[in-house]
Amino acid sequence: MAWFRPVVVAMALLAVLFGGAGGPEAGASSLGSGPPGGGSQGGPQLAKAKGDACVKDRAWMRRNHMDFLKHRRDETVREGIRIRDESLLNCQSCHTSRTEFCDRCHSFVGVQPDCFHCHNYK
Amino acid sequence: MTMDRRTVLGLGGAVAAGSLLAPGVYLVAAPKPPARTEVKAGRRWAMLIDVNRCSPDCRACTQACRTENNVPLFGDPERDIHWIRKVEIRDKSHKRPSITLPVLCNHCEHPPCKHVCPTAATFQRQDGLVLVDMHRCIGCRYCIIACPYKARSLVYHETHLPEGGNPKVPIRGKGVVEKCTFCVHRLDAGEEPACVEACNRDGDKGMIFGDLNDPESTIAKRVLEAKTTTIRPDLGLGPQVYYKGL
Numbered sequence: 001m002a003w004f005r006p007v008v009v010a011m012a013l014l015a016v017l018f019g020g021a022g023g024p025e026a027g028a029s030s031l032g033s034g035p036p037g038g039g040s041q042g043g044p045q046l047a048k049a050k051g052d053a054c055v056k057d058r059a060w061m062r063r064n065h066m067d068f069l070k071h072r073r074d075e076t077v078r079e080g081i082r083i084r085d086e087s088l089l090n091c092q093s094c095h096t097s098r099t100e101f102c103d104r105c106h107s108f109v110g111v112q113p114d115c116f117h118c119h120n121y122k
Numbered sequence: 123m124t125m126d127r128r129t130v131l132g133l134g135g136a137v138a139a140g141s142l143l144a145p146g147v148y149l150v151a152a153p154k155p156p157a158r159t160e161v162k163a164g165r166r167w168a169m170l171i172d173v174n175r176c177s178p179d180c181r182a183c184t185q186a187c188r189t190e191n192n193v194p195l196f197g198d199p200e201r202d203i204h205w206i207r208k209v210e211i212r213d214k215s216h217k218r219p220s221i222t223l224p225v226l227c228n229h230c231e232h233p234p235c236k237h238v239c240p241t242a243a244t245f246q247r248q249d250g251l252v253l254v255d256m257h258r259c260i261g262c263r264y265c266i267i268a269c270p271y272k273a274r275s276l277v278y279h280e281t282h283l284p285e286g287g288n289p290k291v292p293i294r295g296k297g298v299v300e301k302c303t304f305c306v307h308r309l310d311a312g313e314e315p316a317c318v319e320a321c322n323r324d325g326d327k328g329m330i331f332g333d334l335n336d337p338e339s340t341i342a343k344r345v346l347e348a349k350t351t352t353i354r355p356d357l358g359l360g361p362q363v364y365y366k367g368l
Contacts, residue, residue, distance in 0.1 A: 077255050080161035080247060080310050089290065118256065120289040 044108040047100035051093070055085050066113070088119055098122060159310045165249040166334040167304055167362065169318070170341050170350065171223060174367040175328030178222045183329065184208060186320030190305060192287045196279055203275040205302040206317055223365060224317070224329075227252065227273035227302035228352070231360025235265035235274065250362065251304055261297040270354055271361075274301040304331075334362070 054061055056068075069088065075081040084090060095101040098121045106113065115121075187193060187206045196202055206226035213220065233252045236244045243258035244265055254265075266274045277300060281293045290307055294300045305315035313319070314331050321329040332341035344350075350364040 073257065074255075077253070077257070078245060078247070080159060080249075080306070082159045082310055084157050114295075118292040118295050120283050120287075120292065 044104040046104055047095070047097055049094040049101075050096060054094070055090075069115070088115070088121065092121060096122065156311070161248045161310075163248040164335060167229065167250055167309065168332065168334040168341055168345070168364065169226075169304075169315075169362065170330040170344055170364045170366060172328035172330075172366045173221055173223045175326040176221070176223050177326050178208075178210065178220075180325050181208065182320040182323075182325030183224050183317035186316040187302070190288055190308075190316035191291050191303070192281075192283060192293050193300075194279075194281045194284070194293075201276075201278040203277065203300065205273075205275075205300070221368075223368065225271060225273070225353070226317070226363060227269075227304075228271055228359070228361030228363045229302075229304060230362065232358070234268040234270070234359065238264040238268045240264065247306075251306055251309075253303055253306060254299060254301065256292075256294055256298050256300070259298040261299060263299060265299055270357055270359070274299050 056064075061068075068086070072081075072083070072086055076087075098116065102116075102121070184204075184206050188195070191205060193203050193205055206224050208222050209225045210220055210222045229250060229252045231250065233244070233246060236246055236252060240262060241258045241260055243255045243260070244252065245255060246252050261276060263276055266276065277294050277296055277298055280296050283289070283293055287293075305313075305317075308315060318329045318331040321327060330341045330344060332339040334342050334345065336342060344366075345364055348366050350366050351368050352361040352364055353368075355361070
């Protein structure tokens with residue numbers, strides 16, 4: 001049965017190669033692969049976040065992050081309410097690159113938020 | 123309990139070192155920012171500047187402000203932005219020596235800049251800080267005309283975060299009016315304004331900052347016991363930057 005061994009090894013290699021690359025969460029999370037509630041199939045590839053979990057679940061964040069930040073913005077400026085976990089600075093600790101996270105989606109849907117004209121985000 | 127000679131000497135040395143530290147300066151590790159902060163009403167942030175200690179060539183406060191708040195210098199005296207600037211007062215008859223003092227936003231109790239603002243971008247926080255909401259400012263410059271302290275500047279040019287700038291303070295876009303915030307981001311984190319910290323660390327140790335409404339605070343006691351004045355008290359604006367020896 002020695003002739004059978006290379007065939008098995010080759011099949012296993014092929015399975016690893018194609019199975020690994022085709023997985024939905026391999027290296028980058030795609031907008032289309034998440035739960036229903038945001039994005040469509042074939043959306044932009046976003047950089048994988050560093051931390052374990054976001055402050056809100058993914059679908060909610062996709063739909064509402066802009067209202068979330070804007071609402072906090074007025075509260076922070078006027079009433080000094082600063083919540084460490086919900087600040088733009090804290091977003092950066094997990095989503096480290098603006099060009100590979102924020103900008104990819106913003107340019108895909110064609111919006112130009114002007115937050116980053118003044119607020120620093122690497 | 124018995125202590126050997128070495129322990130007693132060591133204890134004495136520690137006490138002596140502790141009492142040698144400048145009053146009001148504590149050796150504590152920088153705390154992690156609190157999970158949630160909110161302005162408390164009833165506070166009254168104020169600053170006391172000892173003019174006699176302020177030497178003409180010291181720029182510790184202005185330098186620290188520029189670094190902390192990313193205040194750019196364009197090299198054009200007409201359009202440069204100053205949150206805090208050194209002012210020299212000369213006696214024309216030369217009877218008294220000239221003095222220098224830092225001038226910054228006085229965070230008035232009745233701020234004229236707030237009253238003239240057409241978009242309510244300038245507002246007063248519950249703890250008395252007068253701030254500009256950059257998201258609302260349209261750059262009309264009424265507030266610059268209204269302010270008797272020349273504390274406000276319009277951003278005439280595009281600015282960028284400088285190399286080594288402070289990422290915690292957003293830069294201001296072209297066409298808004300900016301001014302001293304008493305380092306509101308530091309106050310909310312429980313720290314002193316950058317100018318006061320720099321003055322007490324590298325400068326002439328002539329600035330005190332604190333809550334005037336707290337009778338136990340250093341500034342409340344000093345304002346009570348020393349003869350202090352404000353700039354243009356006759357205007358009745360209730361400025362909160364006090365000067366000693368002016």
